[in-house]
Amino acid sequence: MLKLSFKRACRTLMLMCLTLAITSFASAAEEDTKKKADKPAAKLSGTWVLVKLNGAKVPEKLKAPELTFGKEDKLSGFAGVNRMFGKWTLTGKKLFPGPFGTTRMAGPPEAMKVEHDLLQALGKITKHEIKGKLLILSGEKTKLEFKKKPEEKKPKK
Numbered sequence: 001m002l003k004l005s006f007k008r009a010c011r012t013l014m015l016m017c018l019t020l021a022i023t024s025f026a027s028a029a030e031e032d033t034k035k036k037a038d039k040p041a042a043k044l045s046g047t048w049v050l051v052k053l054n055g056a057k058v059p060e061k062l063k064a065p066e067l068t069f070g071k072e073d074k075l076s077g078f079a080g081v082n083r084m085f086g087k088w089t090l091t092g093k094k095l096f097p098g099p100f101g102t103t104r105m106a107g108p109p110e111a112m113k114v115e116h117d118l119l120q121a122l123g124k125i126t127k128h129e130i131k132g133k134l135l136i137l138s139g140e141k142t143k144l145e146f147k148k149k150p151e152e153k154k155p156k157k
Helices: 002-037 039-044 109-122
Strands: 046-053 066-069 074-078 083-091 094-102 125-131 134-139 142-148
Touching: 039 125, 046 109, 074 094, 094 109, 109 134, 109 142
Parallel strands: none
Antiparallel strands: 046 066, 046 142, 066 074, 074 083, 083 094, 094 125, 125 134, 134 142
């Protein structure tokens, strides 16, 4: 009876080791796949300044809206008058920004209109395309063009 229990314990231990090895291999393969899938997201990373909203240039006298694609699918920025924050999802070439929250300040009518139009347009976005330093977000009857904002250099201590 002791021999049978020892054999059973050895088999159980071998099965556990085999299961652990298979699980580790699957996890490593999943991480590798995830890293490859994150490359398009890495291209979006950073701050983008709105240049055109549905074909119309942002008036030069206004501070242009900005979107910052951050880590872990976080999205933040300046909508024209208010700060905005939310999430984004990327699936292949399909980009889905939102939902968003914003601060609730009032501003000049022209800036409020740009902000309103931008937030409405972002709700319709389904695709993205990066051409050099230009990001094009589009969807049904919607097209937003952004240029990449140069990263600020931090002063050396």
